[in-house]
Amino acid sequence: MLPLHLQKSLRPGWAIAASSRTRAFCAGFSSSTSLNGYSDTIHNLKIGKHTRVIYQGFTGKQATANAKDSIEYGTHIVGGVTPGRDGEHLGLPVLPTVKAAKEQLNPDATAIFVAAKYAAGAIEEAIEAEIPLIVAVAEHVPIHDMLRIHSILQTQSKSRLVGANAPGIISAIGRCRIGFQPLPTFSPGHIGIIAKSGTLSYESVASLIRAGLDALRVFEHDDDTEGIILVGELGGRAEEEAADWITAYNSRTKRPKPIAAVIGGIRAAKGRVMGHAGAFGGPGEISAQKKHNILKRAGVTMVDHPAKFGNVMKGLLAGAGKDVRKIKQSAARSQRRGMHTSQRILRRPSTAILPSQVAATTQRRGLKVRGQQAADLLTQFDNSITAYAEDDMTSRPGNLKHLCMTVDREARQPCMMVSFDTDRRKLKKSTRRFTFSYHEGPDRQTIQNILQHLQLNVVSPSTTAVVTQLIKSLFDFWKQKEAITISTEFLIKDDGTVALYTPRMLFDDAAFKSKGRQADVHALRNRDAEDPAELEAEAHGIVYIKLEPQNPNYNIGTLVNGAGLAMNTVDAIANHGGNCANFLDTGGKATSDTVKRSFEIILRDGRVKVIFVNIFGGLTDCGMIAEGVMLAFKELGLTLPVVVRLRGTREEVGQKMIAESGLQLHAFDDFEEAAEKVIQLAREEKAKAD
Template sequence: MYQQVKLCSPVHSLRSQWACRLQTPPNSRRFFTTCQSLLGSYADTLPALRINSNTRVIFQGFTGKQATANAKDSLAWGTKIVGGVTPGRTAEHLGLPVLPSVRQAMEQLKPDATAIYVAAHQAPGAIQEAIEAEVPLIVAVAEHIPVHDMLRIHSMLKTQSKSRLVGPNSPGIISAIGKCRIGFQPLPCFSPGRVGIIAKSGTLSYETVASTTRAGLGQSLCIGVGGDMAPGTDMVEALSVLEQDPDTEAIALIGEIGGMGELEAAAWIKEYNARNESPKPIVGLIAGVNEAPGRIMGHSGAFTFLGEPDAKAKITALEEAGVTLVNHPAKIGDIMKTKLRGTAESGMTNGFNPFVSGTQRRQLHSMRGPGRRPLVAGSFVHNTHQHQQRQSIYLDANQCFDELRARGGINCGPYSGHGTRRLLAVGIDRSARSPAILVGPSVEDWIEEAQRTTAPVKSFPFDYRRGPDDLSIERIASHIQLSNKGDSAVASLRRLIKTLTNLFYEKEGLLLTTHIVERLGEIKVVHARFAFDQATFRNGTPPDKIKAMQVRATAEPAEIEAEKSGIVYVKLAGDDATIGTLVNGAGLAMNTVDALADAGGKATNFLDTGGKATSETVKESFRIILQDPRVKVVFVNIFGGLTLGDMIARGIIMAFRELSLTVPVVVRIRGTNEKEGQKLIADSQLPLYAFDDFEEAAAKAIELSRK
């Protein structure tokens, strides 16, 4: 819990011109300080992303194991680390000063950036401390920070113009030219060069880096926007920085399911291309075409939320904006080289095989759908078990009704068949990085086939600290087209919104969905389904967060079993699915499923071993995959960052020997310690098929799956 903290800095600071006050969200048990800036805005902090050889870096959590190892590698590479912070300590570490607070580090060490290496439940406090100290660039790499903590952080960021955040759930930011690494990127892949990279996924960005290095292009600035629901820096902001970067001659854009960022990037790129005679070429990739509907695919933000486009819509929008799309990051280097030489690809068709060797144009991912899909209601609207977002915590309809009646005296009951059902939900607007009321005039089309609806959803974002105001509620009433414009209908709508937002704050909601009808001049709730952020509970939030609520997790047994080992496992549908996949990194895991599908194969599962996979984790992954009787071959696709290639190889060998594997295994290892891993596989004398090329490995896995 944060107590009130004075944010005003000394006289010479811009913050001395601010009026500071404490304001908390309704019923919130956490106190959060906010200031309203009189000058500047968060957009003014974008130049902080232009890191270089002179960037002075500190570490928060400096003396911890991860920070120490990372700092040693970064120092050896050339990063100008000037010290760090460990609360309550004044000492020396790695020959550099350790100070007890970020404010003291800011005063004495004059850093330009801070890298936050603390656990997820400590990260919000560390970010807040860095904002208060006015560190220009804050890089947070932690995964599973509760969404509401990030919404609070954004409510701070929007009121200031001194600090820029990258992350969380991000590998960080790195300048290959300036030898400045603020994150945990695998350094052997990088080489100084010409390509700027923007990526949601760490492993896909590493693959892109390796591809551009092999192509002799190298990298300029790589910005890991991360896979969080509310990232500190989004794709459009990163694009605007690379546009102005003189070292960047071409851009790789790596996206995935979740959010509107890719559509916003497409709109920006279309405008950018129109106003430039010689725009920088942009090559892109979108992971998650074959997502499991309504499921989190590894990253905390990797799922299609209410009102958001799917991967195909993102691909279509980017193609229409002039971006060249590929289906695997290993292809980006050669395509980028061709574009920088001025050779345009031609002859694109819908029926190409991206795995057939030959000209580069045959390897492009040209997935053209029926056109850009309007913003639609995603699988959260559908109330079937198979479509539930299974890595959150839920209340069913009856439990939701009980909460609404008890908290706000809301009229709830089953739908009688009379009246137009409308959508009203409290959730998160990822673009606004704030909570929002989500509404739709009708849900009639959503009830039967939620995945095929074209019904629009409108977002009404509101300030996290203040909640929705009366004017917003009047606009919502107008948008949902209440036939009864009387005071009683609007008053009951206002009472329902207040009840939902209070519950959203108090229990740290993710998406609280209701279907409403007009009944006797008032609003009646005829269906409800509430989802809460599981990260809040994972990170040790006190049990009273869910007091008086009978929450239930809806994960299948294999998924619960996997999670205990730090593995994200999602079983994919299809009796014809035959290829078990074992991958490190959520983005790469999604892309592996997609690329296999493009080549004619079908994966039985999505499996992300996690960024810190061990040999035991790999063995456990095999055990979980092989519980599925459909699996005829296991395809291991590893690109080493934090995960080491030799460690993965040892896990594969261990699995073979201890689990008595009877299905063939195809292994592709690239990245950190790739040669050591490949050698271990080659020397094992086990029936393994080892490759370093993805296309060859995928082709072999598909061949074996058909026997």
């Protein structure tokens, strides 16, 4: 079974694993954003017993623990790098630079286990040393750092990047893990998995194994691939492109392979970032429900939780006349093969999008600034700009046009979304996306195309010059201040000057929290206007969002690790007939104290009648989670019923601790059974209260 890779910080596209024989399909699913050298590195993703792996940050606590497990698994680790060190660690050489490691150890891949503030530098050092495969797992790497890294990657043909904020890459066939996937979950097989969520990919793998189907991520033309699973979620546009590809695949193929999928985030809070990574709907990106619908229309069998994939895929394979026992037996004969992964990026020209959030970006990936503060930031940056906040507008001017500087997450480049009409009823047809180089910014041709779409290509030269300067200034401000999105409407006045109206901005919090940059911008944050429970959660590395706070029927508290699994837990509980009071993502490095703090925060919501702990550990340790649950009972005097489901890393330890705790806990291994119990308890507790 092979897991995913994922760059969550930009949330680009799918993570795909495949067998070594999948060559033709790789060309169609190349992650290259243009015809350049980076597309030639796709073969670097093929890993197996032959792969020589080094660690950057080798002597650190996390890297040490991970390396021990990976070595025991069979990964061919040949040494590592720690700046300023030269010696041995775990009986393997330690070198002071990646360049020295490349010369002396000849690695095929590097696992970067360093803090977020050092991750971009470590990636760049690995690129300079021409390490073929670079895997970065750190969370909270600033978005603009990764945009800069991707602009570098597109200029070379030696190195391939998986990450950052990724669980990594693994070959169960080749016994090679570069990441932190829960090893007991993965075994060789023949179901291809394409995923955007680490925890949901673990769920998918576990479901297939329990159903008697072992999973292997492979592509269309691999003879051993009998079925395909997609795991998508809120954010990005890759699911739309996948639906287009599936429609074409089904029409051109006489016996297409069955495809099943799940989309997380259907019941996500609108305008909020659902977790640590990129799980939010950006400008022009459709909702999770719409993604679900377009995949269903494309012929994909949809499920509401990955735990259902096993039985669903068995049924689909049987319906297609496949022998499931033969599939499983053939996996054992494939042990010699390796695999590779790629990200699916299908570049399109500037085409119409669904701009449900073009006019106003309300997500909180970081700091949201609007009104007079946003207007002041722009005019201070470029004194030639005249900007008006909402309060300054006595009446809405006519003939407004729209500009939105943001990130194209599929292309991993900046882009400008423009519309010649701000009437929401016409935005779908009037908005276009123009993508360009992060390093160079919008070039002359891109600006000319923008002007033409704005219907300004026939105005006076002086007006053209003013709008051109506005486009350049917005990009410069966006880049220098490390914004995610800058959205504004503008008007060409009778005197030929340009005035901006209702500017809205969203800034990357990782730039400030991880690197200490943009302190002046983030000093504008008004904590007094924010939810105290969310602020406390943030202080402990937890993402907590109260759902439908005015509805008393939302009475199930959730404590989950990973944005994808947390979103899907909310979705699946709703499909079972219950309602979750909150989204809570403990993050990938949850400790027993994190779990106790999570209970404290959940219990602040008086609506909560039962708490559901749903963990599928990769980096998260199930034993640590169990300790946290017991700590919460001991220190908080819990009286509400608690349902606990633990899977993944050290699951047997955590499950045993819960079973032997003597506490009034309801422990489950199966998600469906746990969900049914949670809803039953919620109804019983509500009946008691009534």
